[in-house]
Amino acid sequence: MAELSEEQVRDVAMLSRLELTDDEIRHYTKDLGSILGYVEQLNELDTSSVLPTSHSFHVENVFREDIVRPSLSNEEALANAPDHEDECFKVPAVLQDGGGA
């Protein structure tokens, strides 16, 4: 089994926007490593003839029709937001860089 490094845990924490102390990094390196080791047991099985699967049951083509349903009101939509202004969610400043779609 490949060892999980502290560096990898730092990367994953960064990608998940988690701020961890050095102690926590050491702790999770050990914990995550043992979880991965446990899951790695699956590699002992020969799955070369099994198609990749994302579900344990086979259901396909679940659709909805293209019909408008009521949305939330603006007040409801913003009700749980820590902060809002002018009908919008208010967030720390972001530059125009980024965004993925």
Place this chain on the structure above:
Amino acid sequence: MATYEPVIGFEVHTELSTATKIFCGCDITYGAPPNTQVCPICLGMPGVLPVLNRQAIEYTIRTAIALNCEITERTVFDRKNYYYPDLPKNYQISQNYASLGLNGYVDLDVNGTTKRVRINNVHLEEDAGKLIHPDIPGADYSLVDLNRAGTALIEIVSEPDIDNADEALAYMQTLKNLLEYIEVSDCKMQEGRLRFEVNISVREVGTKTLGTKVEIKNLNSMKTALKCIEYETRRQSDALNRGEKIIQETRLWDEAVGATRAMRSKEDAHDYRYFPDPDLVEVHITPEWREEVRAHLPELQDAKRRRFVEEYGLPEYDARVLTSAKKTATYYEHAVAAHKNPKSLSNWMMTEVLRELNARDVEADEFPLKSEGLASIVRMIDEGKISGKIAKDVFAKAVETGRAPEEIVQSEGLLQVSDTGEIEKFVDEAIAENPDMVAKIQGGNAKTIQALVGQVMKKSRGKANPALVNELINRKLQS
């Protein structure tokens, strides 16, 4: 100094013309107040389940077929994970492992020659929300409107087969036209419903090795995309000539400066950790379903052009111009439906209407004079109510003010005078005032008749029926 040429590929995003979002029933009509077209699903609330919009899948199949793609029979959706405030779930549902359409192509007509551009893939995903940066200096916050979040979005990814700006423009126009023809998107660029990203590298002329590519975002018009291609070609060529290396990066077009700039470096930016979305099940596009979509493709440009020639008796050239944009073709067909003079309407389209559309940089569906109005102008000419010259003035006024052409003709007293008595008065005056012209006409100079007709038209302020004037002059001078 070596000479470099660009190698260009495109990623084109278009929002689909569905009534609702891709995974929930929220309305997507443009221009609603912020955060009023949102629900627990598109807001990314815990515990909700997305359910795929059937129409969005059909439109994607249609697009993939129109782009000559192979249709992936079993397709799935994946999560693309990244943190950004316009994406409430912290992942975008997209297709990474099994895009719906693969290995297609589109043929471009570039200055009379055909150029084939390969399509790597066509896939379906959800759009993100909109960030608003307050127009206050030093503001330390941004505002988020999630009305757009979850709108069905198609991404069309080309191979780097485009060699210059002419081909790039033809590609963008051809794709927009095709998407409009197959009725999957209205492609309104000013509403952000069609967006371009360019991948560009340069290579020394005569070589075949691809250089390092740069991806450019934030191109909101075809004009901007072309400026960006020109700028990047020069920037990369200059850098290579100075012995520098091109860095593979994402850059943004800065319209104010007219240049691209590097995005703040985020080394991890491309680690999206895709995995199949467990909330969504497989989509099985059977050959029967695929063929049914193919059989119901709306009339494409070539078919429409041929029909215009057959049904309306138009010359090939007219048919080509009128079908060059779906909205122009629709405008024309509505006008012909209102007044059956296809050739005359075609002439008006190809001269007056297209000129005005270009000058205003709008498309036919946004033109202030509606197709019925154009039809009524031609009808008034055909019925002898107005002269061709007056018709041009009426057209200009109708376009300028949005008033109905009949109303302009009525209220400004522009009806053509076909009353012989009234015209005769002008003819007599003109003959009396221009003895030299009369002498020339009687001396056999037929051309001078037109000059005399012109005098009469002037007296009638353009309202006399020219055919009648001609006839009267002939009759009076021969007797």
